[in-house]
Amino acid sequence: MEERTEPWNITTQLDELRAQRLWRELTPLDEVAGVVVRAGGREWVNFSSNDYLGLAGSPEMRTALAEGVAKYGGGAGASRLVCGTHRVHRDLEEALADFKGTEAALTFSSGFAVALGTIPALVGPGDTIILDKLCHASLVDAARLSGAAIRVFPHNHLEKLERLLKTAKGRVLVLTESIFSMDGDAAPLREIVELKEKYGAWLLVDEAHAVGVLGPQGRGLAAELGVDQRVDLHLGTLSKAFGLSGGYLAASRQVIDLLVNRARSFIYSTAPPFHLAHALCAILNFIRSEQGDALRKTVRGNAQSTKNLLSTIGLGPPTAPSTILPVILGDEGLAMRASQQLREAGFLIPCIRYPTVARGSARLRITVNAPHSAAQIDALGTALRANV
Numbered sequence: 001m002e003e004r005t006e007p008w009n010i011t012t013q014l015d016e017l018r019a020q021r022l023w024r025e026l027t028p029l030d031e032v033a034g035v036v037v038r039a040g041g042r043e044w045v046n047f048s049s050n051d052y053l054g055l056a057g058s059p060e061m062r063t064a065l066a067e068g069v070a071k072y073g074g075g076a077g078a079s080r081l082v083c084g085t086h087r088v089h090r091d092l093e094e095a096l097a098d099f100k101g102t103e104a105a106l107t108f109s110s111g112f113a114v115a116l117g118t119i120p121a122l123v124g125p126g127d128t129i130i131l132d133k134l135c136h137a138s139l140v141d142a143a144r145l146s147g148a149a150i151r152v153f154p155h156n157h158l159e160k161l162e163r164l165l166k167t168a169k170g171r172v173l174v175l176t177e178s179i180f181s182m183d184g185d186a187a188p189l190r191e192i193v194e195l196k197e198k199y200g201a202w203l204l205v206d207e208a209h210a211v212g213v214l215g216p217q218g219r220g221l222a223a224e225l226g227v228d229q230r231v232d233l234h235l236g237t238l239s240k241a242f243g244l245s246g247g248y249l250a251a252s253r254q255v256i257d258l259l260v261n262r263a264r265s266f267i268y269s270t271a272p273p274f275h276l277a278h279a280l281c282a283i284l285n286f287i288r289s290e291q292g293d294a295l296r297k298t299v300r301g302n303a304q305s306t307k308n309l310l311s312t313i314g315l316g317p318p319t320a321p322s323t324i325l326p327v328i329l330g331d332e333g334l335a336m337r338a339s340q341q342l343r344e345a346g347f348l349i350p351c352i353r354y355p356t357v358a359r360g361s362a363r364l365r366i367t368v369n370a371p372h373s374a375a376q377i378d379a380l381g382t383a384l385r386a387n388v
Contacts, residue, residue, distance in 0.1 A: 021332040022353055032057065034371045037348055044348040045376050047366050052213050052323055053295045054371035055243035055283060064282035068275030076271035081260070084271030092277045093248070095284050099219060100234045100250035106259050107277070109269050111208055111237035111247035112138040117263030118233065118249050119173070119204070120146040127170035130161065134183065136206060137356075139175045148173070155180075158191050165199040172201035178221035179209040182357050182365060184324030186221060193227045204233035209322060212241020217288040218296060221321070242283055246272055299323055299370040302377065306368050309381040315388065326352075327364040327388060335362035341387035347380055364388070 017023045031038040034057060037046045055061050078084040089107065096105040108114045119142035123129060127148040131139060134155045143150050149169065153160040165172065174196050176187045189205065196203040207220040215223035218241065222228040233255065238246040249259065259266060286292055303323040310316040315327045329335045335351035342349050342364070353362045368377075 021336060022355075035369055035376065044343065044346055045372075045380070046348045047368070047372075047380060048349050049367060049369060050209070050240040051243055052241045052299055052367070052369055053243070053287070053292070054369050055241070055286070055295075058243070060286050061243055061279065061283060064279035065275060067282075068278035072274035072278060074275075075273050078271065079267065079269060080271045081267055086271075086274045086277070088274050088277040088281070089271065092281050092284070095281055096248050097250055099217070099284060099288065100236075101219070101223075101228055102234060102250040103253040104256035105248050105250040106256050106263075106266065107238070107272065108247045108249070108263075108266055109272055110245065111206075111235070111239065113265040113269065114235050114237075114247040114249050115139050115142040115206075116145060117265035117267075118235070118259060119143060119175075120264070121259055121262040122146075122202075122233075122255070123148040123171050123173050128168035128172045129175060130164045130168060130172065130201070131175035132156065132177070132180075132187065134180050135175055135177060136181055136208070139177075139204075139206060143175065156185075156188055158188060158195065161192065162195055162199075165195060165201060168199070168201070172199065174201050174203045175206070176203075177206040177208070179207075179214070179322045179324065181209055181324065182352060182363070183326055184209075184322040186321055189222055189225050189227055189231075193230045197230065202232040203230075204235060205231050206235045208235070208237040208240060208247075209324060211236045212287050212292075213296060213299060213323060214321060218292055224321075238280055241287065242280060244276060244280055244283065246276065246280070295370045299368060302370065302372050303368045305374065306366065306377055306380070309377060310366075310384075313381060313385050315384060323368040325366040325368065327366065327384070329362055329364065329388070330360050332362045335364065338364060338388045342383055345383040345387060347383055 029037045029039045034054060035046050037044050076084040093105045093107055108117060115138035123146050125147040128151060129143045129148045130151045131143060132155055133152050151164045153164055176192060178187055178189060205222055210221040212218040214221045222231050234250040236248055238244050306325055307316060310325060329338060332353045339349055339351040349364050349366055351362055352365045
């Protein structure tokens with residue numbers, strides 16, 4: 001009898017992941033209480049969350065969600081173009097457009113969905129996308145999906161970007177993050193804006209890790225640098241500093257109208273629940289308030305304290321305006337062991353490995369939140385000295 005082979009080679013693929021120390025698995029938590037998490041009778045201080053302002057479990061969030069559920073109930077019941085658009089969705093989008101200083105905005109179920117819907121709707125075969133080598137996977141996947149020619153410039157390399165702009169064909173779209181998610185450094189947005197204007201390109205800036213933390217009222221790095229009105233497409237998430245879920249694209253009215261008609265991840269997804277939109281309206285108002293300013297001051301102070309601590313023990317990252325502080329260890333096995341040792345010491349800092357980052361650049365990605373105390377930061381320093 002002819003021996004059967006496994007057509008998909010799933011077992012082989014899984015074995016390869018384990019052998020390469022790239023195996024991942026889901027680790028559920030039993031309780032999240034601010035920056036403290038618990039599971040299986042153990043407790044850890046969490047230095048890996050993107051809840052930068054600590055709003056996810058805040059009294060303001062709980063109140064807003066309770067009000068929304070009481071008023072609107074659960075799911076929306078349909079996609080936005082069928083019967084899933086409620087006035088509260090429009091309220092949120094109008095508030096986001098005002099926040100970002102654009103004519104209009106459109107919300108999606110996630111930040112990934114924003115990229116997958118927006119980029120293929122705007123460019124296609126015959127056009128050119130130019131992106132930073134370290135752009136988020138959602139931007140890379142969306143660029144591939146569009147069918148446009150893709151050109152990549154080394155991270156923040158302005159000379160290469162200009163050379164690519166000179167030879168680009170068709171409609172040209174430049175993609176970058178404002179704060180890069182794995183390194184925590186900033187894009188040279190002023191210079192990128194000048195180049196895209198010089199060559200008649202459009203610019204999409206992903207502000208996922210800057211909105212809420214940087215800029216006046218937390219409007220992001222582009223606003224902090226005073227170039228926000230020269231950015232064509234503002235992409236952001238509602239799952240990090242906003243503490244909930246979803247994403248948005250803020251742009252001209254014409255762009256948003258086009259997305260309503262052509263962005264497949266918007267058209268063919270059930271609308272986000274009405275109560276989430278209600279809560280996000282309240283959270284956006286909070287982020288723009290003096291209380292939001294106070295949280296931004298706190299989280300940036302915590303980040304600076306942690307940077308100083310890392311520098312003191314020889315693990316200091318480059319100076320950057322963000323709350324993302326990578327400790328690059330290189331080897332995947334070394335990073336995994338360091339993460340596990342820190343976990344045993346009471347700190348949750350999962351290691352980041354290929355393919356999220358390049359091979360040989362595995363790291364501990366420390367993220368600092370507003371609720372972290374000075375004592376917790378100091379204790380982290382002690383644990384890092386002993387285990388890294």
